[in-house]
Amino acid sequence: MGIGDYLIDGTEILLAHTAKKGTGKEPESLVEHSDLVLHYVDKLSEHNGLAAAIQRTVANLTVQDEPLTLATQYWVAKCFRQAIYLHDLGKINPVFQKKKMCNQQIEKLSLPGDSTHALLSALLYLDIYLTELDTVEFPGANSSVGSFMKQVLYVFAYVISRHHTYLANIEEPDGEETSFEKQLQLLQKKIQRYPGYVHYYRYKERLCSREIIAEMLKSRYQRFTDTHSPFPFYVLAKLLYSTMAACDFYATYAYDTEKSLEFQYFSKKQELRPVLETFQNTEIYRGVQELRNNPQNTTLSPINRLRSALFLDTEKELLRNMDKQLYYLEAPTGSGKTYMSINLGLKLLNSELRLNKLIYVFPFNALIEQTKLTLDKIFPDELRNQYPMPVINSITPIISKKEEAAETGNGETEPEFDYKSVLLQRQMLQYPVMLTSHVNFFNYLFGLGRESNLAFTHLCNSVVILDEIQSYKNAIWKEIIYFLQSFAKLLNMKIIIMSATLPNWDSLVAGESDTCSLVTEREQYFQNPLFRNRVQLHFELLDKKVITEEDLLAEVLQKLKTRQAQGKSTRLLIEFITKGAARSFYRCLQSAKLDIPLFELTGDDSNLLRKEVLQQLGKDEKDNFCRPDAIVVATQVIEAGVDIDMDIGFKDISMIDSEEQFLGRINRSCLRPDCHAYFFNMVKTTMIYRDDQRTAYDLQDEACQLLLQEKDFRGFYQLIMKKINAERQKANPKNWSYFTASVQQLQFKDVEKTMQLITEKQYTLFIAHEVTCKNRDGEVEQLDGAQVWEEFKSLLADKKMEYATRIVKLSQIKEKMAYFTFNYGIQHSFKQTIPQNYTEVVGSLYYVPNGERFMELDQNTGAKKFNRQAYTDEGMSLLL
Numbered sequence: 001m002g003i004g005d006y007l008i009d010g011t012e013i014l015l016a017h018t019a020k021k022g023t024g025k026e027p028e029s030l031v032e033h034s035d036l037v038l039h040y041v042d043k044l045s046e047h048n049g050l051a052a053a054i055q056r057t058v059a060n061l062t063v064q065d066e067p068l069t070l071a072t073q074y075w076v077a078k079c080f081r082q083a084i085y086l087h088d089l090g091k092i093n094p095v096f097q098k099k100k101m102c103n104q105q106i107e108k109l110s111l112p113g114d115s116t117h118a119l120l121s122a123l124l125y126l127d128i129y130l131t132e133l134d135t136v137e138f139p140g141a142n143s144s145v146g147s148f149m150k151q152v153l154y155v156f157a158y159v160i161s162r163h164h165t166y167l168a169n170i171e172e173p174d175g176e177e178t179s180f181e182k183q184l185q186l187l188q189k190k191i192q193r194y195p196g197y198v199h200y201y202r203y204k205e206r207l208c209s210r211e212i213i214a215e216m217l218k219s220r221y222q223r224f225t226d227t228h229s230p231f232p233f234y235v236l237a238k239l240l241y242s243t244m245a246a247c248d249f250y251a252t253y254a255y256d257t258e259k260s261l262e263f264q265y266f267s268k269k270q271e272l273r274p275v276l277e278t279f280q281n282t283e284i285y286r287g288v289q290e291l292r293n294n295p296q297n298t299t300l301s302p303i304n305r306l307r308s309a310l311f312l313d314t315e316k317e318l319l320r321n322m323d324k325q326l327y328y329l330e331a332p333t334g335s336g337k338t339y340m341s342i343n344l345g346l347k348l349l350n351s352e353l354r355l356n357k358l359i360y361v362f363p364f365n366a367l368i369e370q371t372k373l374t375l376d377k378i379f380p381d382e383l384r385n386q387y388p389m390p391v392i393n394s395i396t397p398i399i400s401k402k403e404e405a406a407e408t409g410n411g412e413t414e415p416e417f418d419y420k421s422v423l424l425q426r427q428m429l430q431y432p433v434m435l436t437s438h439v440n441f442f443n444y445l446f447g448l449g450r451e452s453n454l455a456f457t458h459l460c461n462s463v464v465i466l467d468e469i470q471s472y473k474n475a476i477w478k479e480i481i482y483f484l485q486s487f488a489k490l491l492n493m494k495i496i497i498m499s500a501t502l503p504n505w506d507s508l509v510a511g512e513s514d515t516c517s518l519v520t521e522r523e524q525y526f527q528n529p530l531f532r533n534r535v536q537l538h539f540e541l542l543d544k545k546v547i548t549e550e551d552l553l554a555e556v557l558q559k560l561k562t563r564q565a566q567g568k569s570t571r572l573l574i575e576f577i578t579k580g581a582a583r584s585f586y587r588c589l590q591s592a593k594l595d596i597p598l599f600e601l602t603g604d605d606s607n608l609l610r611k612e613v614l615q616q617l618g619k620d621e622k623d624n625f626c627r628p629d630a631i632v633v634a635t636q637v638i639e640a641g642v643d644i645d646m647d648i649g650f651k652d653i654s655m656i657d658s659e660e661q662f663l664g665r666i667n668r669s670c671l672r673p674d675c676h677a678y679f680f681n682m683v684k685t686t687m688i689y690r691d692d693q694r695t696a697y698d699l700q701d702e703a704c705q706l707l708l709q710e711k712d713f714r715g716f717y718q719l720i721m722k723k724i725n726a727e728r729q730k731a732n733p734k735n736w737s738y739f740t741a742s743v744q745q746l747q748f749k750d751v752e753k754t755m756q757l758i759t760e761k762q763y764t765l766f767i768a769h770e771v772t773c774k775n776r777d778g779e780v781e782q783l784d785g786a787q788v789w790e791e792f793k794s795l796l797a798d799k800k801m802e803y804a805t806r807i808v809k810l811s812q813i814k815e816k817m818a819y820f821t822f823n824y825g826i827q828h829s830f831k832q833t834i835p836q837n838y839t840e841v842v843g844s845l846y847y848v849p850n851g852e853r854f855m856e857l858d859q860n861t862g863a864k865k866f867n868r869q870a871y872t873d874e875g876m877s878l879l880l
Contacts, residue, residue, distance in 0.1 A: 003034045003086065006128065011200050014092055015101040017255055027101065028255045030091050036254060038085050040247040047263045049354055049461040049492055050243060054080055057239060057490045060232040063148045072138045072145055076152055079129055080236070083156040084244045086128070087163050090120030092200040109196035119187055120197070122161035126184070127207045129153050130215060144227060150216050151228075155746060157184075159241045163248065166448040167241060167748040185213050230744035231486040237746055239491075242456035246428060249454065253424055261424055264388065265356035265461075266349055266432050275387055275432075276346055278379055284339050288312060303530050303670045307336045310525055311343065314518040318344050322351060324516040325488035329498035331519060332531040332711070333664030337498055338374050341465050344518070348463045348494050355494060359464045360435040363471040365393060366610070368435050370643055371467075375433070389433040392426060393440060423804040427451060429458040438472065439757055445487065446755040448748055460491045470501050470657045473757055474692040478724055479739060481505035483755070485514060500664060501657035501713050507721040526711040534667045534675065535649070539705050541680040542653070552650070552680060553588050559648060559678075560594070568674070569628035570596070571617075573646040575662055577654050577683050579604060579635055579868065586633040597627055597860050601634040601642070604866045607818045608773050612861035617644045638665055645669055649677040654685045655694040656716050659708055693723040763824045763835055764844055767851035767866065771819045785820045789847055792817060796842065821845070822866045836875030 004011065016033030019025035045051035058073045058080075068076070090096075097103040099115040130153060138145055158170050158180050170180065191197050191208060198204040254260055266272045279285060291298050291308040300308060310331060318327065329344070331337050345358045362368045368391055375389050425431065429444075441464075444455040472480060488495050496518075506513040525531060541547060541555065556574065563570045576582040579602045586600045599613050613632075620626055625645075632638070632646070636654070639661035645668040651659065659679065667675035679699050686695050697704050697719060707716050728736040742750040768785030775781050792813050795806055824835055824846070838846040848854070854871045855864040 002031070003089065004031055006086075006089065006124070006202055007092065007200050008202050011092070013103065013105040014097060014200060015103050016088055016091055017252065018101055019256075027103075030088060033251055033255070034085055034088060036251040037087070037247045038081075040250040041081065041084055041243065043250075043263075044243065044247065044457060044460075047265065047267055048356065048458060050457060052354075053239065053457075053460045053491050054236075056492070057232050057236045060229065060490060061236070062229040062232075063142045063144050064227045066142050068145070069138055069141050072141050072149070075136060075138070075149070079153060079156055080240055082129070083125060083160055083240060084247060086125050087121055087160045087244050087248070088117065089124045090117035090122075093117050093120055093197055094199060095197075107199065109199060111194050111196050112190075114190070114197075118164050119161045119183055121163075122157040123184055123187055123191075123212065124198070124201060124207070125160055126153060126157045126212050126216075127203065127210075130212065131203075131206070148228060154216060155233075155237055156240060158746075159237060159244065162241070163244050164450070166450060167238075167453070168448070169749045170746040181213055188212060228744065230740050231482060232490060234743050234746060234751070235486055235490050238453070238456055242453045242458075245450045246454050246457050249424065249428075253421075257421070259421070261421060261428075261430070264425070264430050264432055266387075267356050269350065271387075271432075272346070272349055274383060275379065276350060278383055279342060279346060282339075282378055284336070285343070303334075306525070306528060306530055310335055310519070311340050313521065314340050315343060315347060317516065317518045317520055318347055321516040322348075322353065324514055325494065326484060326513075326515040327494070327496045328502055328504060328515060328517045329496055329519065330502035330517070330522065330713075331498070331500065332526055333500045333660070334531065334534065334668050334670045335525065337467075337500075338371055341467075341496060341498055342375075342378070344496055345463045345465060353494070354461055354492065355463050356461045357429070357431070357463070358433045359429070359441075359459075359462050360433075361438050361441045361464060361466045362435070363438045363468050364637075365437065365607075366637070366642055367467060368393065368437065372435055375435075387432045389435070390426075390431055392429075392434055392436040423807050427454045429455045438466070441466075442755060442757055445483065446752045448752050459487070459493060462491070462493045463496070464493055465496045465498065468499050468661075469497050470499055470503055470661075473759075474689075474694060474720075474724075476755060477503065477505055478508040478728060478736065479755060481508050485509065489514065501660045503657075503717040503720065504714065505721075507718070508724060522714075530670050532711060534670050535663050536676045537663075537705075537709055538676060538678045539699060541678055542700055545681065547680045547682055549585060549588060549682075552585070552682070553592070555678070555680075556589075556650060557592065559676075560596070563648075568647075569625075570648060571625070571627070571629065571646040572631045572648045572650075573638065573644070573662075573665055574631070574633050574650040575638055576633070576635055576652050577685070577688050581652070581683055582633050582635050583869065589631060589633065594631070596629045596631055599630065599632045599858075599860060600865070601632060601638055603635060603637050604822055604868050606820070606822070606863070606866070608771065609858060609861060609863040609865060612858075612863045614642065614644065616860060638662070643668075647672065647675050651677065651679050652682045653679050653699045655689065655692070656697060656699070656704055656708055657694065657713065659699065660711070660713070693720050693727070696723065762844055763846060765822045765824045765835060765838070765846050765848055765871070766817065766820050767822060767848045767854055767871075768820065769851045769855050769864065771864070772862070773819060783816060783819060785851065786849065788813065788816050788820065793842065820851075822868075824868070824871075837871060 007014070012029055012031065014030040015027045016030045017028040019027065041050065054077055055073075058068065058076045061068055061073075061076070091101075093115065094106050094109050095111055095113060095115045096117050097106045099113070130150070133146070133149055133153070138149075155170065159167075161180060161183070162168070188207075188211070195204060195208055198207055201207065250261060266275075280289075287300055287304055288308040288311045291300060291305060292312055298305060314329060314331075321327070327344070329337065329341065331340065341360075349355050349358060360368075360371055362371065372389075372391055376384070379387075379389065443452045444459065447453060484495055487493055504517070506515055519525065541552075544551065556572070560570060560572065574585065576585065582600065582602050586598070589598055597616070599617070601610065601613055605613075616627055617630060617632065618626055632644070636658065638644070639658060642665065644665055646666050649662060649666045651662050653659065663677055666677055681700065685698060689695050697716065699705050699708065704716075707713070727734060739754060742754070766785070766789060768789060771783040771785065773781060773783060792810070795801075795810050795813060798806060801809075835846040838848050840847040848871070854867050854874075856867050857863075858865050
């Protein structure tokens with residue numbers, strides 16, 4: 001039935017949107033808007049597999065372990081679609097029409113001033129479909145199906161009621177947030193008292209004469225018992241909320257701009273061909289082809305032959321297992337995982353599986369930037385203009401320099417910049433290739449807000465590459481693998497999980513897992529001397545139990561002296577697990593006045609300093625080190641995503657997978673002999689990694705030393721998985737059944753809280769000082785932190801500026817702000833420190849004026865470093 005069939009005659013006067021004054025545009029009727037929303041549902045189904053995802057998800061619902069009959073599945077799918085179509089039905093509210101739409105054609109009715117519409121839409125939806133449910137039969141269905149259908153309608157109505165806000169716990173108890181059930185009861189009582197609220201509803205007499213909630217509960221069946229499958233039901237609810245919000249946005253954008261936003265996906269194979277051909281024309285791919293076509297007479301070097309063999313093996317295994325949903329790519333450091341993953345992603349996109357976009361997900365911005373540089377080298381500018389490959393994170397501007405020129409009028413032939421279109425593309429993941437952070441990705445999957453959920457429905461038909469997953473919070477590995485399998489299966493996603501230290505999560509999943517290991521002959525590569533003997537490991541410093549700073553300094557200086565006596569250049573990396581220990585040792589080396597460039601890399605460094613340091617530690621155009629001799633003191637920010645290649649390493653021990661990630665920074669090219677790593681113990685690991693099962697095993701145990709030498713991470717992770725499974729079976733709130741219950745009961749807040757990757761309170765200092773940097777054109781410019789801060793505040797305060805315009809402009813200013821912002825307050829102890837020295841607070845940003853006194857010049861790079869100790873000391877003096 002069309003929306004008009006639920007309304008009395010003459011209701012074409014009811015409006016959904018009105019144009020801004022001065023545009024001369026006609027208002028949009030409720031019928032027009034609802035039809036347009038449904039048009040975009042159909043468009044998502046055609047271009048992004050939405051209808052198939054709904055069908056798969058509904059088909060995977062079970063009641064008392066029995067699947068739904070086809071007739072029952074059809075009815076649920078229909079109610080899903082109608083929930084989206086009718087989500088604005090509550091706009092028939094005469095008060096809404098008068099107050100919000102300024103509709104002069106509405107009859108005068110004596111009503112209180114409630115102009116809301118979302119909850120009314122939910123109530124009307126329940127009235128319509130509970131009535132229909134009474135007349136529907138489901139032949140062959142389970143006896144509990146009728147009650148379950150009421151539960152489905154209740155959930156769909158709840159989603160309708162929240163389409164302008166966020167997803168809370170669906171069974172929130174009465175209190176500060178009145179429960180949805182209570183809200184429906186109160187609204188119906190109001191309507192029974194003031195029937196004029198539903199004057200335009202064709203079935204208002206029926207609505208006023210029934211008790212909807214009582215009907216929902218008249219059977220003995222209680223909502224949200226353990227009779228239905230939890231994960232598919234959760235996915236179905238999220239998919240409805242996301243699709244409803246997204247299609248509402250699309251329709252509103254189309255009315256506002258009189259434009260239709262086209263999807264930028266690889267929807268046809270011919271669209272992928274230029275990208276595929278460009279990748280296959282790279283030097284690395286041609287080398288792989290040489291091995292494929294003529295393995296006996298290849299001219300490849302031994303290391304490149306080994307890399308190419310692994311490249312071909314992973315491709316072969318993928319093509320043999322295209323029916324799987326999750327793939328494990330475990331490959332040694334230096335084996336070329338990035339190129340392998342691009343190849344695997346393109347193979348999947350070029351298959352017959354209707355996959356149309358590639359999403360890279362990384363735990364660190366450094367990894368995002370590094371992979372973006374790789375993509376930019378492979379694919380030329382003109383191809384990336386045709387097939388955008390943007391970075392989507394909080395510090396990357398939404399628009400390009402070319403688009404900025406168009407917006408400011410400097411581009412002579414450029415069209416007017418469309419802020420709304422660009423923002424929508426970003427919010428809806430409207431790109432064929434994207435790079436984003438794991439925090440962003442988990443926000444798409446588990447976030448509560450409307451904007452964070454816009455992306456969820458667009459994840460259908462995606463190839464997702466998750467890098468360095470061992471960095472994900474250990475306590476929720478079991479939850480992650482269950483959810484990833486559900487999302488992949490139901491949304492038609494192919495997920496490639498890759499790392500040099502890859503935990504195989506299959507043992508965390510009960511029953512049969514839908515995964516595939518792409519490296520079947522693991523030992524052939526990990527035990528190959530080119531990878532295995534890349535770095536010689538030394539554990540004798542662990543005999544000291546806890547090493548002092550003085551003893552460590554003596555060891556470092558001795559190694560430097562020995563290499564210098566041998567006439568060898570030395571690139572030396574020393575890693576600590578706290579910023580304080582790193583800074584203290586950095587000061588010791590400064591005092592030693594060594595004739596070698598000294599660098600420090602920690603989480604306290606700005607993006608500018610990090611880039612300058614990495615450039616100095618990198619190679620020139622002839623592939624020679626810019627600094628043949630260098631010492632780097634670092635924290636664990638160095639472990640993944642930092643592309644440096646050192647000769648000697650010293651590391652404070654933590655967890656075995658962290659040790660291997662550290663080793664990945666030494667002899668990364670696998671081409672230099674005589675490279676060594678020395679492990680010591682200075683800071684207690686459990687102070688840093690609380691609630692992580694991996695801390696039970698470290699290099700003070702000879703068995704763990706052997707695991708690291710043999711690269712036997714599977715053996716290590718088997719021990720961890722056993723501990724995780726045992727922990728989740730204990731009779732406490734961490735028991736697995738508690739979590740599955742919260743998923744089944746659609747406690748969205750509780751699920752989101754559980755799935756947070758970063759739980760510590762984050763504080764960010766904005767330290768106003770002078771910065772010299774290069775802009776996007778490579779020109780040197782001076783930035784004044786105080787001016788950048790004022791520009792940021794001005795944008796936030798400009799309420800007249802359109803939302804889309806402000807968000808895009810804020811994304812541009814945030815790129816500059818990254819030069820002045822520093823994380824603060826996360827101390828590696830049970831005591832947490834908040835900033836004390838600041839003048840303004842905006843959100844989690846603490847503004848520190850005249851900040852030059854907290855910055856010190858780094859002589860090697862010319863950039864400025866944040867002196868945390870100076871800031872903390874001054875803050876403490878203010879308290880005394």
